[in-house]
Amino acid sequence: MQDIYIHGGAMTPFGRHPGVLAPELAQQAILKALADADVPAGRIQAVYCANVLGGMILGQLIVRDLGLKGIPVYNVENACASGATGVHLARHALLAGQYDTVLVFGIEQLTALGGGTIPLQRNDHKTDLYAKSGMVLPAVYAMRGTRFLHERDANPSDLAEVAVKNRYHGSLNPYAQQRKTTTVEEVLASRMIADPLTLLQCCPSQVDGAASVVLSTRRPAQARPVKVLSSVVVSGMREEADDDILDAEITARAARQAYEQAGLGPQDVDVVELHDAFTIAELLYYEALGLAPRGDAVALLKSGATRLGGRVPVNPSGGLLAKGHPLGATGVAQMVEILWQLQGRAGERQVADTRIGLTQCTGGGIAGVDHAASSVHLLGV
Known part of the structure; x- marks a missing residue:
């Protein structure tokens, strides 16, 4: 190819x-x-x-x-x-x-x-149940967060830890909207948006x-040229009544295809930029991307593996939670961050010894599917 x-x-x-x-x-x-x-x-x-x-x-x-x-x-x-x-x-x-x-x-x-908040469907208030009922994304993810706390025997502080990590990473990124570090206590004390998600657990909407x-296709004259090793976009499939809201099926499916296309696996990935629009999303995507077995997302986070200096830093840019989420720009910005990481150009947030980077971006809320779209890319030198 x-x-x-x-x-x-x-x-x-x-x-x-x-x-x-x-x-x-x-x-x-x-x-x-x-x-x-x-x-x-x-x-x-x-x-x-x-x-x-x-x-x-x-x-x-x-x-x-x-x-x-x-x-x-x-x-x-x-x-x-x-x-x-x-x-x-x-x-x-x-x-x-x-x-x-x-x-x-x-x-x-x-x-x-x-x-x-960004509406799920601006133009389909008659035929889509979510749009008709006024459902918004914070509410959708809050339901996932509530189920996660119940099913995984987790605590609200576990969700807050994601915001703490990504705010720290964002403090090192001159391109990030939010450059102030925070603590678990501050995250939990911030204004409630949709229980259990507080303000600092939601990406900024004004950005x-x-x-x-x-x-x-031309090879650049660079010391570390970066290739697009795989590129996958998939759409959501209609869910059955008993589908698990903690199973990020669309992202897991996109990730499997991307790994197969590149001839790689999760163990080969050195750095990740993923769609952490809400703290619970990052934990669910750890599992969907194969970074952690099902049920081990919190353990992976608490181990420090996804923090700068860890085994597989996730969202060194600060992610959507800190860098911000201007919708159309986000997927391209993730690629720019991984490009800089693979070429050693990421400054204070540089991940050491990177060869393979992954970007993951979901999009759209429609009643009856996990998400409308999901994309996974693998980049490498």
């Missing part, structure tokens, strides 16, 4: 960017990624723009002023998995030989929405940001 390389990547700081329009924010990430890749804009043969809430033809609007004239622009929306899906589609086109060098970027400006990568 043709090797696919990440020639370069960049992102903007995640946070509030008052007075900066979404196209400007995206252009910052794009231009920095092109410079990082040492690839002129004229060599880009196609553009993939990932965005959820920014409206029609956003990609064309963004690249209009960048000298990328007349090339295909694909606008990709797949909820929180939009950025990862954009990379997946770009890889398909490269493998097919349709292009040899493409640009993928994600952009979201959630501050423009004015606050509040803007953009991220971009340059992908190519």
Whole structure:
């Protein structure tokens, strides 16, 4: 199979960017990624723009002023998995030989929405039970958290430990929205959002940001060129009445396919960026990704294995809990973080001796399925 390389990547700081329009924010990430890749804009043969809430033809609007004239622009929306899906589609086109060098970027400006939770389904209040009943993601994950505490004989402090870890990692990341460390006591004392999830156990909803990568079949002239070893996107399957809400089936299925595609296993992974929109999500994904056997997620966390300096650091960027979650940008930003980690460019949060990195991003809530979409990528040097 043709090797696919990440020639370069960049992102903007995640946070509030008052007075900066979404196209400007995206252009910052794009231009920095092109410079990082040492690839002129004229060599880009196609553009993939990932965005959820920014409206029609956003990609064309963004690249209009960048000298990328007349090339295909694909606008990709797949909820929180939009950025990862954009990379997946770009890889398909490269493998097919349709292009040899493409640009993928994600952009979201959630501050423009004015606050509040992100709706599960904006356009389907008649046919989707979750949307019709006003269900929101904090409530969905709170149910998982409640079941987890009951079934695994865990404590609320176990959930809080995830926030403590990721806030510490975020304190080392200049691109993170939240750069203040916290304690278990502070996490548990923060405002209750949906029992047992408190404010500091939920990713910030007021965040803007953009991220971009340059992908190519050409081998870059770098000391540690990073390859996309596998790329998987799957959709959720309709659940039966007795399905286990702690079984992140869609992510486990995507992970199995990604490992098989790359000829690797969980034991080969050195660093992970996963979709910790809520603390309970990270614990469930430890098991779905094969980092811990079923029932051992808390033990893995408490062992320190997923902290910087541990066996397999998870979310060294701070994850969604600290770095922030501008929907369309998240999946691409995860790849940028792993690119930097594999090339030894992650500064204070650098994971030692990395060869293989994994990114995982889920997206969308629909009644009757685990998630609407899930994506897993394996990157390696």
